[in-house]
Amino acid sequence: MQTIGIALLGVGTVGSAVARTLQEKGDELARQTGMQLVVRWGMARHPERVIAAGLPEQAATTSLDPILEDPNVVVIVEALGGEEPAATYMKRALQAGKHVVTANKEALSKHFAELVAVAREQQRALLFEASVGAGIPLMASLRQLLSVNRIERIRGIVNGTTNFILTLMAEEGVPYHDALREAQRLGYAEPDPTADVEGLDAAYKLSILASLAAGQHLHPDRIDRRGITSVTPDQILDARTRGGAVKLIAEALRKDEEWELRVHPIFVPGSDLLAHVRLNLNAIELTCDRVGTVVLYGPGAGPAPTAAALLADVIDAVRFGPALLPEVEATS
Numbered sequence: 057m058q059t060i061g062i063a064l065l066g067v068g069t070v071g072s073a074v075a076r077t078l079q080e081k082g083d084e085l086a087r088q089t090g091m092q093l094v095v096r097w098g099m100a101r102h103p104e105r106v107i108a109a110g111l112p113e114q115a116a117t118t119s120l121d122p123i124l125e126d127p128n129v130v131v132i133v134e135a136l137g138g139e140e141p142a143a144t145y146m147k148r149a150l151q152a153g154k155h156v157v158t159a160n161k162e163a164l165s166k167h168f169a170e171l172v173a174v175a176r177e178q179q180r181a182l183l184f185e186a187s188v189g190a191g192i193p194l195m196a197s198l199r200q201l202l203s204v205n206r207i208e209r210i211r212g213i214v215n216g217t218t219n220f221i222l223t224l225m226a227e228e229g230v231p232y233h234d235a236l237r238e239a240q241r242l243g244y245a246e247p248d249p250t251a252d253v254e255g256l257d258a259a260y261k262l263s264i265l266a267s268l269a270a271g272q273h274l275h276p277d278r279i280d281r282r283g284i285t286s287v288t289p290d291q292i293l294d295a296r297t298r299g300g301a302v303k304l305i306a307e308a309l310r311k312d313e314e315w316e317l318r319v320h321p322i323f324v325p326g327s328d329l330l331a332h333v334r335l336n337l338n339a340i341e342l343t344c345d346r347v348g349t350v351v352l353y354g355p356g357a358g359p360a361p362t363a364a365a366l367l368a369d370v371i372d373a374v375r376f377g378p379a380l381l382p383e384v385e386a387t388s
């Protein structure tokens with residue numbers, strides 16, 4: 057049995073869900089994988105968070121340094137969220153010879169090419185299954201598809217919070233602010249939910265998916281973006297009476313060698329599968345030149361599915377190291 061030391065950067069909703077999952081399932085995972093995962097550090101501004109997550113007091117740190125200096129830490133799980141200091145910390149972790157696993161769509165989408173280049177240089181893993189579609193095995197499927205296919209189009213619902221709000225408004229007439237509060241209570245929303253409702257979170261996720269399909273970093277700033285705040289309750293209810301739904305759709309379309317990228321709320325007719333994706337579920341259609349269209353559907357937000365995806369990545373990081381690194385070239 058191998059013992060694998062891990063460190064959690066960030067012990068908020070996601071980080072503490074990782075700690076909890078390991079407390080509940082660590083032994084079962086060890087039997088399945090031959091790896092006993094041990095949380096050696098929890099980095100948080102407030103040490104109480106670390107203790108509240110069921111970790112020992114001596115695991116608490118406010119600084120990255122002891123983690124990087126600990127030779128027993130093999131994998132760093134980045135669950136800080138936000139661009140900085142997360143991006144810099146991930147880079148430093150890779151440079152210190154640690155594998156990095158992240159759920160952070162903002163930092164990854166803004167620094168994708170650079171982080172992949174550092175990981176390659178250092179021959180370390182950089183895995184990010186949890187960053188898009190939480191529990192949906194999206195990156196694993198994309199890797200498989202991309203080894204033979206060219207992806208022509210990506211289209212889907214990639215933000216659980218806005219989909220949850222739109223569903224409650226349409227089906228139960230719940231006012232916008234009440235629906236948002238409920239999404240926050242359930243742990244779906246970003247710490248600042250503006251990122252959800254203004255479509256930023258969806259843009260980060262689309263940027264990651266499209267960059268993988270393009271083999272080139274497509275920065276989220278390039279995305280034409282509109283959130284759900286401009287949608288009225290009447291429009292949402294009217295869509296329902298017409299048999300469809302208003303959905304926040306993220307779309308990337310290959311046009312020769314250019315990509316058109318947009319995130320916007322639109323009317324989706326009932327004949328379209330995406331109209332029936334409810335609550336915090338996500339669905340992503342990948343249109344491939346050989347396989348045709350594949351749809352991946354499942355829980356796209358929430359602490360439990362996100363933690364499960366992060367832990368699966370920890371196991372893959374140890375098993376495969378840099379072998380799963382994607383091709384993401386920097387754009388000139």
Ligand code: HSE
Pocket residue numbers: 187188189190214215216217218244245246252257356357358
């Ligand atoms: N706030 C995000 C969402 C969390 O609602 O989709 C999962 O990335």
